[in-house]
Amino acid sequence: MAKKSKKYIEAAKLVDRTVAYSVEEAIELVKKTNFAKFDATVEVAFRLGVDPKKADQQIRGAVVLPHGTGKTQRVLVFAKGEKAKEAEAAGADFVGDADYINKIQQGWFEFDVIVATPDMMGEVGKLGRVLGPKGLMPNPKTGTVTFDVTKAVNEIKAGKVEYRVDRQSNIHVPIGKVSFENSKLVENFATIYDTMLKVKPAAAKGTYIKNLAVTSTMGPGVKVDPSTFTIKN
Secondary structure (H helix, E strand, O other), X not given: OOOOOHHHHHHHOOOOOXXXXXXXXXXXXXXXXXXXXXXXXXXXXXXXXXXXOOHXXXXXXXXXXXXXXXXXXXXXXXXXXXXXXXHHHHOOOEEEOHHHHHHHHOOOOOOXXXXXXXXXXXXXXXXXXXXXHHOOOOOHHHOOEOOOHHHHHHHHHHXXXXXXXXXXXXXXXXXXXXXXXXXXXXXXXXXXXXXXXXXXXXXXXXXXXXXXXXXXXXXXXXXXOHHHOOOOO
């Protein structure tokens, strides 16, 4: 196991690992235990009672957080003709087709999210080996393979986050920065928590949310008791 720094050890002393805190207390603790010299990202981590090996228990999608993530996403859109013009008008950072496919094949990655129109996927699919391992491949489930490029770009710029269950049944999602007001982090947290409940696979058995924690980029995890807040519908 990696050796923990003195700062991390000091920060970890503030957190009682046997306690599941209310979401408000957990957010407060995440801020107190953040010792990074930069505006660290706050992340929520779910351990779910699902079996990702089974096709009907894979969880993947995207949701727009009410207060965004604090990070401006650079968007690359693969589109032609009118759809390319729409993407540019919507504020996409890069718009093109074969030219950008060539750039990526040569090692260019100055973007955070790719949106592609369905007719471009035949070409974009050739980048699967490069984009797949980086989690950058466009996907209809996350709304990034679509003819509605305007909506896709607007949502990403507004603070859309993707979530995907990993092989260990965990999902990690950013919910903002430590500089955010506590109430905004709580609302972003509630949005992703509500989303996780809505996407629960029908085939999942037993306890669905087994563990729930919030953490900052370099700080210790803080357990959250989900019963401490209510979802406003």
